[in-house]
Amino acid sequence: MTRSTITRTRPRRRALAVAASGASLALVLAACGGGDDGGDGGGGDGDASAAEIDCAPYEEFGDIDGTEVHVYTSIVDPEGATMQASFEPFTECTGVDVDYEASREFEAQLLVRIQAGNLPDVAFLPQPGLLRTIVEDTGTVVPAPDAVAANVDEFFDPALKEYGTVDGTFYAAPMDANVKSYVWYSPTAFADAGYEVPQTWTELMDLTEQMASDIGGPPWCAGVESGDATGWPGTDWVEDMMLRTAGPDVYDQWVDHEIPFNDPQVVAAFDAAGEVLKNPDYVNAGLGGVDSIATTPWTDAGFGLLDGSCYLHRAANFYQTQFPEGTDVSEDGDVFAFYLPTDQTDIKPVEIGGTFAAAFDDRPEVQAFQTYISSADWANAKALATPNGGWVNANKQLDPENLATDFDKLSAEILGDPASVTRFDASDLMPGEVGSGTFWTAIVNWLTGSSTQEVVDQVEDSWPTS
Structure with missing residues (x-):
């Protein structure tokens, strides 16, 4: 403090x-x-x-x-x-x-x-x-x-x-x-390896697979530990996927509880995020296995971009302030970020x-x-x-x-x-006991072994009735 x-x-x-x-x-x-x-x-x-x-x-x-x-x-x-x-x-x-x-x-x-x-x-x-x-x-x-x-x-x-x-x-x-809809990377590392910034979600997943093969290990790094607020960076992942898989109208229904938290469309968004976050072939570069995401401080999770142990890190624009003094944040520098791409062709969803x-x-x-x-x-x-x-x-x-x-x-x-x-962060709009409570906890449980269905059911059961 x-x-x-x-x-x-x-x-x-x-x-x-x-x-x-x-x-x-x-x-x-x-x-x-x-x-x-x-x-x-x-x-x-x-x-x-x-x-x-x-x-x-x-x-x-x-x-x-x-x-x-x-x-x-x-x-x-x-x-x-x-x-x-x-x-x-x-x-x-x-x-x-x-x-x-x-x-x-x-x-x-x-x-x-x-x-x-x-x-x-x-x-x-x-x-x-x-x-x-x-x-x-x-x-x-x-x-x-x-x-x-x-x-x-x-x-x-x-x-x-x-x-x-x-x-x-x-x-x-x-x-x-x-x-919040950004993926951080090292332009220098991309140039050295001949990688191009992906323009669609499919291209991003293809690039992830190529990276995992090239380096013989996971390319993504992630962390959700944040003291009493542990879990919130993981909710951002799910929310971005909800915008990309279900669309903004369903996203609004989810926020307002017009559909339940355990609706199949929410399950699909969790599972889309899980393509990266729960895949041991893709995370947690330089930090451990999938469960290490829950104990890695969000402030430090992307530092592997600087030493080459990590190639991709999803985080908001403000993450640039976490890099050490002297880090060159530019399109040709040590680190930069690209828009988290989507396969949607009519809109550009932004959390x-x-x-x-x-x-x-x-x-x-x-x-x-x-x-x-x-x-x-x-x-x-x-x-x-x-x-x-x-x-x-x-x-x-x-x-x-x-x-x-x-x-x-x-x-x-x-x-x-x-x-x-644009849509505002869903967990920030939900009732406090859900958005900054059970949703955060669900992320930790999900990353440490619970299934998607188990955690969305838990959050749904916690939603206030009045």
């Missing part, structure tokens, strides 16, 4: 009236885009601290200088360092200090804190389903202020606002937008994820912080505070030129592709 406080180094109460558009903001922030001393491994050591933002939106909250907002999140370093750097313009502008606390056990510990009455001011929730559970079961989340709703209406797709809404009340603004900022207090400084997080100013400041890449936002006024890497721009391109049919 890490905890630190962002405090201002000098007062900046003057409204600068910077235009909200990314292009205009980029002119003001340009001097903040570089300068990584590598101290935190994430490159976010104050890169946005000098960003001149428009302070006028925060005047409506009154004199909040000298107050503090406590943020609780699962976003640990190195991503945590860049997140904290992105808050510095807000602190400089308002005088509000941000007490930032991050934990890998966030999902479980947040519920414990709520039950104990030990609430943060703001929590960054990676699961809309968890938001719904907390709202409906505890009533502790406060509705988002009007300023936040106005920002989200102006800058985001309406669907993202819906993910932060429960029973018609808007609670939580979207933050990052993760593209996405994201974080939502929910508040447990409505003090003026908390509302001001929520307003900043939902603004175009923050989206661009966060991009500039992440010079090593690994972060994308769906804010319409995010200037792509502020994104640090070609890979981040690729993610933005995929999100904007007219052929892309």
Whole structure:
């Protein structure tokens, strides 16, 4: 667990009236885009601290200088360092200090804190389903202020606002937008072996078979261990396969429990993921057998791409932040990623994820912080505070030129592709006791010997009846 406080180094109460558009903001922030001393491994050591933002939106909250907002999140370093750097313009502008606390056990510990009455001011929730559970079961989340709703209406797709809404009340603004449908690989290793990036799922499976034959061992590496959240990377696999085998409409029915979790179409998606994850000829490269996936930290699972022990690793765009400092993430570099291909010809299914900022207090400084997080100013400041890449936002006024890497721009391109049919991470939309509970557990059981039918039946039996 890490905890630190962002405090201002000098007062900046003057409204600068910077235009909200990314292009205009980029002119003001340009001097903040570089300068990584590598101290935190994430490159976010104050890169946005000098960003001149428009302070006028925060005047409506009154004199909040000298107050503090406590943020609780699962976003640990190195991503945590860049997140904290992105808050510095807000602190400089308002005088509000941000007490930032991050934990890998966030999902479980947040519920414990709520039950104990030990609430943060703001929590960054990676699961809309968890938001719904907390709202409906505890009533502790406060509705988002009007300023936040106005920002989200102006800058985001309406669907993202819906993910932060429960029973018609808007609670939580979207933050990052993760593209999960990626396969990481080493362009250098591919070039040396003469491999081509596959364009369809069939080609990917053919390539996998060829690799296994060429190297005499499994080409894929994977890991789902994540502390109290162990299992979630495996749910991403199943969800991507659900989009590719059953299609987006059935995916929606699955999320809403209009079909049961043990429907044959869900079984087929598990088994499609199992073509890789439960095949000892294909996994777990350099790490062990199939069951080692359950105990391999997701943060480390793809490192074999760098030493040649692994050739393929499915992970989201943010995985690039896990590689050691100095790793060349580029189309001709040490590592890069390609879109997880599909045999579908009419659509390009894309699984996405994201974080939502929910508040447990409505003090003026908390509302001001929520307003900043939902603004175009923050989206661009966060991009500039992440010079090593690994972060994308769906804010319409995010200037792509502020994104640090070609890979981040690729993610933005995929999100904007007219052929892309995006669906939010299913486990994040399901009721909390399922999405961040029995579904995660099912993945571990599945990887360590249970059959597909056994685990989908277990999850179905756990689905809340009310």
